[in-house]
Amino acid sequence: MSVWRKTGSTRFRAEARLAALAARAGAGPPVSAVDARSGTISLRRLRGPTLDALWRSAGDGAGAELLAAFAALGGALARVHALRAPRRETAAQHPAELAAPTVECLASLGDLAVEMLAEWHRDRELLSGLEALAARGASARALVHGDLTLDNVIVVAGGRGRSRPAVAIVDWELAGAGDPAVDLATVEADLVARWIATVEPRPGEEAETWLGRGEPTRARVLAAARAFRHGYGRPQRTLDDVRMLGAALLVRALAVACDSHRRAGFVAALVARAGRTLLVDPERGAQVLFADTSAAVVP
Secondary structure, three states: OOOOOOOOHHHHHHHHHHHHHHHHOOOOOOEEEEEOOOOEEEEOOOOOOEHHHHHHHOOOOOOHHHHHHHHHHHHHHHHHHOOEOOOOOOEOOOHHHHHOOOHHHHHHOOHHHHHHHHHHOOOHHHHHHHHHHHHHOOOOOEEEOOOOOHHHEEEEOOOOOOOOOEEEEOOOOOOEEEOOHHHHHHHHHHHHHHHHOOOOOOOOOOHHHHHOOOOOHHHHHHHHHHHHHHHHOOOOEEHHHHHHHHHHHHHHHHHHHOOOOOOHHHHHHHHHHHHHHHHHOHHHHHHHHHOOOOOOEEO
């Protein structure tokens, strides 16, 4: 889901091209038809739940099927990122766009999300962090999905000759050329936001304390993130990866703020707080989130 970029017919043909490119890499369902007049892209039907649905149905556990699906997603994403986006493709969605939202973006957001965005624009450290991320990946030309949340992944059950689940990545509307770190961070931000939504901080508590009460979701999230990164082939995070995760959490905070459930504002504020910490103080943020796991952070 995009919460700040305006999309429409101008992106339709690009989406069809990039979905077909991902399918040829074995990372998405084959494109069976494209109808420019109606603006529809038909994909080969795949039987299986989304990764979001699989996560929800798994309860409190992180069983072998769920972890295998995250590992498969990592492998599929690595194949996508091995592709160079065609020269004519525009940039994929990037969290750094939060530093310069468009008028269309502001018009699409609810009051709470606009207030959060305005607060961030008064935060010089936060804006500098976003601008640095944009500069880091400015010349990157890998094929990037741009909106890789769990509901954009279909888990295809193992069939004849296949003992492990496969995945198909869908919804390439915001895809384009960019920094692969964006997709890695977007997946992990979706997971971390689910963890944060389960905690209840008390007034004055440090993040190290209230995040530690997020069990058993915390353990599930960290196990899934490990499986995903191992499947991708990059089990360790750099400090720049942590900064990108922080920016991706700011994007998730805006998405949560646009939800209608009663805790939306509270959860959005917590997600934004965690995102800011990771973005402007990645060493401390990595210690808070990953200190007790084997997913080390390297300089």
